[in-house]
Amino acid sequence: MLRLLLLLAATGAAADTVVATRTIRAQEIVDPDALRLDPGTVPGIATRFEEVIGLEARVTVYPGQALRLDAFGPPALVDRNQIVELVFSRNGLFIVTEGRALARGGAGDRVRVMNLSSRTVLTGTITPDGAINVAGE
Numbered sequence: 001m002l003r004l005l006l007l008l009a010a011t012g013a014a015a016d017t018v019v020a021t022r023t024i025r026a027q028e029i030v031d032p033d034a035l036r037l038d039p040g041t042v043p044g045i046a047t048r049f050e051e052v053i054g055l056e057a058r059v060t061v062y063p064g065q066a067l068r069l070d071a072f073g074p075p076a077l078v079d080r081n082q083i084v085e086l087v088f089s090r091n092g093l094f095i096v097t098e099g100r101a102l103a104r105g106g107a108g109d110r111v112r113v114m115n116l117s118s119r120t121v122l123t124g125t126i127t128p129d130g131a132i133n134v135a136g137e
Contacts, residue, residue, distance in 0.1 A: 017066050018046035024061040029054065029075055035067070044068055056106070074106035077130045085131040086115060086124065099132065 016037040024034050030052050037049075046052050046067045055072040078084055078101045086099040102112040102121070107128045114121050124134035 015041040015047050017041055018049060018052060020061045020063055020065050020067060022063055024057045026057050026060050027076070028057050030057060030072065038066075042066060044070065046072075074108070076104050076106050077128075078105055078111065078126055078132070080104045083116075084113065086113060086122070087127075087131050087133050088135050089133070090135050099134075101132070 017040050019036050019038045020034055021036050022034050024030060032049060032053055035049055035052070041047060046069055051069060052067050052072050054075075056075045057071060058073055059071050061067060061071065080101060080103055082101045084099050084101050086097050088095040098116045099113040099122075100116060102114060105111045105126050107126055109126050110123055111126060111132065112121055112123050113132050113134065122134045124132035127133055
């Protein structure tokens with residue numbers, strides 16, 4: 001195993017790994033000053049800054065810790081308990097009402113939401129403008 005590592009290092013086949021330079025808290029947007037490159041590579045770990053800059057951390061990452069790709073995602077548009085616009089549109093019928101988000105999420109995420117008029121809990125998809133589409137999908 002040691003020979004394989006030495007051979008990979010000698011041939012330059014090793015890539016870099018993105019590592020945190022400071023604590024990145026959950027729900028924080030990653031910026032370039034929080035990152036550095038360290039030698040070595042591990043599957044599922046970011047190898048380029050562009051893979052994580054601008055994304056939101058889903059868990060806290062500590063200094064010196066490699067950044068797992070599954071620990072980052074698009075920034076949240078909707079917070080839990082936030083009042084949101086519910087949109088139902090099908091076959092020419094278009095209904096808009098208010099609801100309360102029961103989870104936090106970004107564009108494209110499916111979340112549960114409560115219709116404030118009927119107190120019914122629905123599942124919908126967050127749209128890029130922050131509304132939630134609850135059409136029977």
